[in-house]
Amino acid sequence: MTKTALIMAGGHGERFWPRSRRDLPKQFLSLTDDGKTLIQLTVERISPLVSPENIYISTNQDYVSLVQEQLPDIPAENILTEPVGRNTAPCIGMGAAFISKKLGDALMLVLPSDHLIKYRQMFLSTLEDACAIAEEASNLVTIGIAPDFPEVGYGYIRFDPSETLLRGYKVLHFTEKPSLELAKEYVSSNEYLWNSGMFVWKTSTILNRFERIMPDVYEGLSIIKDAIGTSAQNSIIEKQFPTFPSISIDYGIMEKSDSIYTIPGTFGWDDVGSWLAMERIRKTNEYGNIIDGNVITVNTKDSIIIGDKKLIACVGLKDLVIVDTEDATLICSRDSTNDIKKVIENLKICNRDSYL
């Protein structure tokens, strides 16, 4: 069965400010040494499994030109534009409608565009295993991540170690972000995985679930599917899509479904959740620093210093994150990266849009 991918690239996170902006969100940034952007790496990573004409990018109007610029091999008609943000369930539903319209039933990998994977071969093997499970019957497959530590920022997937299908385990239920205590229990139980937001299924399978669980959305998706490729396509999407509820695929479909399997991923997954991720992505120097750009350091350690053109001179520093851009410089303590959003709130309140 043909393998296709829907890469979700509509997000506009604020955690990489001031490098990320409203008009240049994280997925379009280059954060690794190779100079490629996160979305370019996402497409490149799956190239042995999915050819460019079968890769679909879901995004919003503001980012269409960025997608075209960064991914010139993806056909223009595979760039799906959401007229408004409606979270992942409607996004994935519309992706399934497009793919099934073109190819009939097909395998569909659903992938975020702003994560990193360290061990590509392991990742591709995991996806192939997931495809095998998804192809066998009306199974939904979610790629879990074997947890390294009791992270409280992720949702978890509980699986039944005794009920296997090929290399997958039957999913018992999904959980929301746990307390630290609960997270510790989850990790030591060996029956929980991190919910990475990566899924594999047949288009027929996911559309059937929409039909059963979210019939109103399914009806809208059917109207969109009929219009795909016609002159009315865009106007129909603009009419139907905003009527969909804003809901994630986890809440909207997965938690209400059966026949879900998960495969524990051990391929060096990283959701690149804050500037501190740079320490996992790039090599630190002998003083524990990540340094890029026009930077001079004196007695400075354990810091992330991403310069631009301007000279950044760091003297006697420890545990800081410094990011310089053309019009803004962030200086943030290691423990405070979650508070970068407060700067952005301040900028919004003051209508200082050029910095957003």
Place this chain on the structure above:
Amino acid sequence: MTKTALIMAGGHGERFWPRSRRDLPKQFLSLTDDGKTLIQLTVERISPLVSPENIYISTNQDYVSLVQEQLPDIPAENILTEPVGRNTAPCIGMGAAFISKKLGDALMLVLPSDHLIKYRQMFLSTLEDACAIAEEASNLVTIGIAPDFPEVGYGYIRFDPSETLLRGYKVLHFTEKPSLELAKEYVSSNEYLWNSGMFVWKTSTILNRFERIMPDVYEGLSIIKDAIGTSAQNSIIEKQFPTFPSISIDYGIMEKSDSIYTIPGTFGWDDVGSWLAMERIRKTNEYGNIIDGNVITVNTKDSIIIGDKKLIACVGLKDLVIVDTEDATLICSRDSTNDIKKVIENLKICNRDSYL
């Protein structure tokens, strides 16, 4: 007797980098809230005692246009250009030669151009007292500063509390920068003052001391004095001045002289020795921060943040000095301001002259 002043403005310190540069040293910077530069404040401060035509500015060729721009009321012929730096003794000697050529014997205040004085009336009273002592006989007067704490970065003046002249005390000797232990003894003894580098004497007195103690320099000064106002003035200075030894007035004259008096200054003197001086000069906000320019702070305290045009966003910081300029940003821990010079050394080694 006419009061004159020689303001020494040839220094090019590095402690206020990146705001201070080779072509814009500290004395030409505005660091106070009123927007005036340190040298402008120095001239303004003494205006009740000394009129502009009797104020002489000693500087080097690179700063002549800055002096003219910032002090338009000072006559052009009162700007004395040193062809090379030779420390304060030759500088003061040449100043005395110029003043005595124009006015014969006169009182001469010698003042640094890059210090701040909090209580102007007290300062002026002290200068008047010093003038009275200097005028009475061949006395040298040095303005001491009543020490607040055992500073190890200054030289000290030891005086004899029992031997007074008007409001001055007889100086016993000068000391170099002491150890902390010694500095503590000095402060508790109440017989030591900080050596501020401010002096008062008659031109005849100081020139006589040069004649006696540094006869070679005196000879060169006499040749310069003869040439002042003639077409040969500049060429003679360019020939004579570089032959002078590079030596401070303290080592060259004061330590080898008698009849020195000191007046304990209690006028809120500040040598503005590093960025930390900003906390004494400007008001801190409720979080202990000094903030200037395009700055947003979140959970930031006890820091000095001097912005420029670029947005500086500070998140979760404490005890930092951040100074942004057009082409360079300094981020320095409070305890490391002495290491700013290491950045400058690095820039020099790498021939990155535009940043110096």
